[in-house]
Amino acid sequence: MKEIRYFYVPDPDSGELPADEAQHAVRVLRLGVGAELVLVDGCGTLYDAVISDAGNHHCRFTITQARPQQPEWQAAIHLALAPTKNMDRVEWFMEKATEIGLDRLSLLDSQFAERHVVKTDRLERVAVAAMKQSHKAWKPTIEPIEPFRHFIARADLPAQRFIAHCYEPAEGDKPFLGDVLRRSEPALVMIGPEGDFSVDEVRAAESAGFRSVSLGTSRLRTETAALVAVHLMRLANR
Amino acid sequence: MKEIRYFYVPDPDSGELPADEAQHAVRVLRLGVGAELVLVDGCGTLYDAVISDAGNHHCRFTITQARPQQPEWQAAIHLALAPTKNMDRVEWFMEKATEIGLDRLSLLDSQFAERHVVKTDRLERVAVAAMKQSHKAWKPTIEPIEPFRHFIARADLPAQRFIAHCYEPAEGDKPFLGDVLRRSEPALVMIGPEGDFSVDEVRAAESAGFRSVSLGTSRLRTETAALVAVHLMRLANR
Numbered sequence: 348m349k350e351i352r353y354f355y356v357p358d359p360d361s362g363e364l365p366a367d368e369a370q371h372a373v374r375v376l377r378l379g380v381g382a383e384l385v386l387v388d389g390c391g392t393l394y395d396a397v398i399s400d401a402g403n404h405h406c407r408f409t410i411t412q413a414r415p416q417q418p419e420w421q422a423a424i425h426l427a428l429a430p431t432k433n434m435d436r437v438e439w440f441m442e443k444a445t446e447i448g449l450d451r452l453s454l455l456d457s458q459f460a461e462r463h464v465v466k467t468d469r470l471e472r473v474a475v476a477a478m479k480q481s482h483k484a485w486k487p488t489i490e491p492i493e494p495f496r497h498f499i500a501r502a503d504l505p506a507q508r509f510i511a512h513c514y515e516p517a518e519g520d521k522p523f524l525g526d527v528l529r530r531s532e533p534a535l536v537m538i539g540p541e542g543d544f545s546v547d548e549v550r551a552a553e554s555a556g557f558r559s560v561s562l563g564t565s566r567l568r569t570e571t572a573a574l575v576a577v578h579l580m581r582l583a584n585r
Numbered sequence: 586m587k588e589i590r591y592f593y594v595p596d597p598d599s600g601e602l603p604a605d606e607a608q609h610a611v612r613v614l615r616l617g618v619g620a621e622l623v624l625v626d627g628c629g630t631l632y633d634a635v636i637s638d639a640g641n642h643h644c645r646f647t648i649t650q651a652r653p654q655q656p657e658w659q660a661a662i663h664l665a666l667a668p669t670k671n672m673d674r675v676e677w678f679m680e681k682a683t684e685i686g687l688d689r690l691s692l693l694d695s696q697f698a699e700r701h702v703v704k705t706d707r708l709e710r711v712a713v714a715a716m717k718q719s720h721k722a723w724k725p726t727i728e729p730i731e732p733f734r735h736f737i738a739r740a741d742l743p744a745q746r747f748i749a750h751c752y753e754p755a756e757g758d759k760p761f762l763g764d765v766l767r768r769s770e771p772a773l774v775m776i777g778p779e780g781d782f783s784v785d786e787v788r789a790a791e792s793a794g795f796r797s798v799s800l801g802t803s804r805l806r807t808e809t810a811a812l813v814a815v816h817l818m819r820l821a822n823r
Contacts, residue, residue, distance in 0.1 A: 447803055
């Protein structure tokens, strides 16, 4: 099967590929005037286009057709993550979660985290590459890191929200996320750092309407737990 | 919470840590005579032990208690993978699948694969590290790569076996793995290389009792598809 390569153009009206995409098209793939492109705007639309002008550092195109896409899943999938010390693990998560299905990644500055600063530009590049490679029309939104307590107080969080942690609940038991997720409803799961959330953070989240959940009996690394949570939300959206 | 560190000792009767574990215990962690260890044999038993003799290159121990573990899941989870060109992706899968839950990894020499030779020693090290880090008592078995047609003809494969691929079925439709997996029964899923299995391979597998399945609507990389399949098998074992 012929491999269709997507080019990311956040602003198709510009009629021009972004610099890095232009270099890839012209200098790496050696595409020239008349070559056909498939563009993706990261907001749900693919465009068929033809190269109208190509140089070493620019590539202009003419759009021949806009093809709005149907979402692969209905309800927004939102994951909030306390970043790991090693950013490779967050970048790995970003790639895999984009393939499986993620709408929004929030980054939490959490009490026991070993990392409190994140440059999101590399995560953006990973998300764009994974979106193109997996032929998706939507790019996950990546939010700048924010303090845990600011995040849980936000007014724009979905009603269905969960916090995954390793503590035993005060009373009752902690349900498995997959058993309590409501199908086809927007959902948010918060995943703690290597050292887990603090008890105070868990209490604050529960007061803010987050339900404590387990991700199963296995002991998972932060980025593995995050991917498992994304996959469970994606499964509730089939 | 105090972090419990496991040491891998495939042969606890030896009374001695393997060389790399001994170096880690003595030279990195600076543990000495009298220090308590938790050993794991990778076959379902943890051992409490005390260091009886420690040198730069050896570490002998005395076992104080053997603690056979209950399996986290009941039915064997078996994944057969055509390795990716870049082994980092297989090693990443090995780490994550060990955390989530895998009993056996088979490696397939498949027609469209870009890799036909795999040294499993690195995969073994990744599996051991992930087993210890996720506090599991069982180490996944990693089999040497074998030709696709030899593998599908093996007599020791579970009755419940699937092949995931991207082709449209001749008649009917291809069910989603999660919808057809029978709970708490041994299961095997085969995942193809970047170029997918060949049509001939899919036909041969179906003749050998493998059911064609889909892993959902998302376009997944080989190692992501493999991890999604392992997670679905693990979910059918709760």
